[in-house]
Amino acid sequence: MEKIIFQLITLSGEAKSYSLEAIQLAKKADIIGAKERIELAEDKINSAHRFQTELIQKEAGGEDMKMSLLLVHAQDHLMNSIMLKEICIEFIDLYESINDC
Known part of the structure; x- marks a missing residue:
């Protein structure tokens, strides 16, 4: 389970970095x-969602998924990367409209 958790954290961090690069561009x-x-x-x-879904399916299948601070941390990273991406899209749209004026 820890391997999946670290994949969530890593992929979410990469998504965050790409989103921030997008704003700079x-x-x-x-x-x-x-x-x-x-x-x-x-x-x-x-990709992170696929790992998250794997955890959900295991729990739904009856596997005991112990809640840990590390899992909460990973979920937090994923949620924040999703929200940041959505906000960045809005910023990109704003910069695009400013540049078109």
């Missing part, structure tokens, strides 16, 4: 590059 008027980074972030989030 959008700020420099590289909207295409920004949107590419968001796609990479989305890929990492989707």
Whole structure:
């Protein structure tokens, strides 16, 4: 289970990094590059969701999934990376509209 938890943390961290890179690119008027980074972030989030789903399926199948601080931490990372990606998309849209004016 720890291997899955660390995958959640790693993938979520990578998604966060791609999202923040996207904002920096959008700020420099590289909207295409920004949107590419968001796609990479989305890929990492989707991979993390697959690991999360694996844990949920194990628990639903009757396997005892002990709640740990590490699991809560991983879930927190995933939730924050998802929220950050969504906020970054809004920023990219704003930078794109500013640059079009």
